[in-house]
Amino acid sequence: MRNTIGYAAVVGQVVVLAAGAPLLTGWMRQVRARLEGRAGAGVLQPWRDTRKLLRKEPITPVGTGPAFRAAPALLVATTVVAGALVPLLSTDTPVSGHADLIVVVALVSLGTLALALAGLDTGTAFGGMGASREMTVASLVEPTLLLSVFALSIPAGTTNVPAIVSGAIHSPARLASPAGLLAVAALAVAVLAETSRIPVDNPSTHLELTMIHEAMVLEYAGPDLALVELGAQMRLTLLLGLLSSLFVPWGIATGLSWTSLVVAAVLFAVKVAVLGAVLAAAEVFWAKVRLFRVPELLAGSFLLALLAVTASYFLNGAS
Template identity: 75%
Template sequence: MSAAGWAAVAAQVVLVVGGTPLLTGLMRQVRAVLEGRAGAGITQPWRDARKLLRKEPITAEGSGPAFRVAPLLLVTTAVVIAALVPLASTATPLSGSADLLVVVGLLALGTVSLALAGLDTGTAFGGMGASREMTVAALVEPTILLSVLALSVSTGSTNLARIVAGRIHDPAGVASPSSLLAVVALAVVVLAEAGRLPVDNPATHLELTMVHEAMVLEYAGPDLALVELGAQMRLTVLLGIVASLAAPWGTATGTGLLAVGLGLVLFAVKVAVLGGALAAAEVFWAKVRLFRVPELLAGSFLLALLAVAASYFLSGE
C-alpha cells in the first residue's frame, strides 16, 4: 500500500514536470492555428529549455541571494504542490498534507520569491513588476481560500483530497449553485495567479503592461529555463486543481495500478482540454488595464463569497 502510494505520487510529479512543456506548446499551437499561423509545434518549449540549459548562467551585477535562489524555489514549490494535490489519486501517502492553507502558502512562497528576485536586481522594471505581482497576489489568495472553502462545507474539511473524494461520491453537489459559483471564481483567479490574459500577457515585453516578464528580464541561461519551467508548472497544477474540483470523475480513490493509471490519463486529458480552451479564449480576449484588474478580481472574490454563503444555506447550517 505504501509503495503503491509513493509510486502514485512519483507518477503525478513526473507527469507534471514532463508534460508541462507539452501543455505550453499545445496552448501556443492552438493560438497559432486560430490566428492563421503555422506555429512551432508542441515540442518547441522543450527545445527552448534545452537551448537555455546549454548557455552560460549570468547573474545581474549587484544582485544578492534572493535573485539566485528564486528560480530553484519557484520550481521546488511547484513540484511539492504537484506531489500534494490529488491530481491522479486521493489516497496517496501525502494526501493528508494536501490542506488548502498549505497549497496556498506554497503558491504564495513561489510568488514572493520571484518578487524579491525582481527587487533584488535594483532595476526599475524589476521593482515595477514585483509591485504589480504582489498587488495581484494580495487579491488572488483570499479568493482561492474562499472558493475551496465553499466546496469544503459538505465534507467538513479543507483537505483537498477529502474534498475531491467527497465530490466523486456526490455528483449532485458538483452541479449545485454554490459549486458552480466557486468553480467560476477559482477559474478567474487561476488566470491571475498564472499570469494569463486578461490579467497579464505572457508574450508581452511592453513596460506598461508587463507583470511576470518584468521580474525575470535579468535572468538568462539555466536560471531562465528554471523560471519558465516553474511558471509553466504552476499553470499546470492550477488547471489540475480546477479540473479535479470541477470534474472529479476519473480520479482514483485508491492506489491500484489500473486506477492510478486511468487517473493519470484522465488528468492529462482534462488539463489539455482546459489549456486548449484557455488558449482559444485568449485569442479573443484583450488585456485589461492594470487599474481595472482589482475590479475583475473583486468580482471573483464576490462570487466566492456568494458561494460560501450558498454552501451554508443549502447545507442547512
C-alpha cells in the same frame, strides 16, 4: 504493496506535472497559432527552448543577493511539493493527510513571493514595477483561491483537498449546486490571474509598461531562466489540474491499483489538454484589460467566491 503504489502515485503526479507542463504550454501555443492562421512552432518547442537555455552560461547581475539566485529553484521546488500534495491522479497517497487547502495555497504564494523578491533584488525599475504589480494581484488572488475551494470544503466537512475531491466524486450533486457554480467561476478567474494569462496579463507581451510577470524575470538568463520558465509552466499545469480535480473529478483514483493510476494519468492529460485548449482559444478573442481595471476584475472574483461560501454554508446547514 499498498505503500509501493501510494508512493508511485506521488512520484507519478510529480513526473506528470514536470514532464507535461512544457507540453501543455506548447499545445496551448499551437492551438492559439492555428486559430490566428499561423503554423506555430510545434508542441515540443518549449522543451527545445529549455534545452537551449540549459546549455547557456548562467549570468547574475552585479549587486544582486541571495533572493535573486534562490528564486528560480524555490519557484520550482514549491510547485513540485504542491503537485505531490494535490490529488491530480489519486486521493489515497501517503501524503494525502498533509494536503490541506491552506498549505497548498501557501506553497503557491511562496513561489510568487520568491519571484517578487527577486524582481526587487535586481534594483531595476522594471523589476520593482513588476514585483509591485505582482503582489497587488496576489493580495486579491490568494484569498479568492482560499474561499473558492473553502466553499467546497463546507459540505465535505474538512479543508483536506483529497477528501474534498473524494467527496465530490461520490456526491456529484455538490458541483451542480449554486455554491459549486459560483466557486468554479471565481477559481477560474483566480487561476488566470495567478498564472499571468489574458485578461490579467499577457505572457507573450514585449511592452515593458504593461508587463507583470515578465518584468520580474527580465534579468534572468541561461539555466536560471529555464527554471523560471519551467516553474511558470508547472504552476499553470498545477492550477488547471486543481481546477479539473475539484470540478471534474471523475477518473481520479480513490483506491490504490496500478490500473486506476494509469487510467487517472490518461484522463488527467485529456482534461488538462481540453482546459488548455479552451483557455488558448479564449485568449484569441479576449483583450488584456487595463492595469487599473485588474483590481476590479479580481475583486469581482473574490465577491463570487464569498457568495459561494455563503451559499454553501446556508445550503449545507439547510440540508
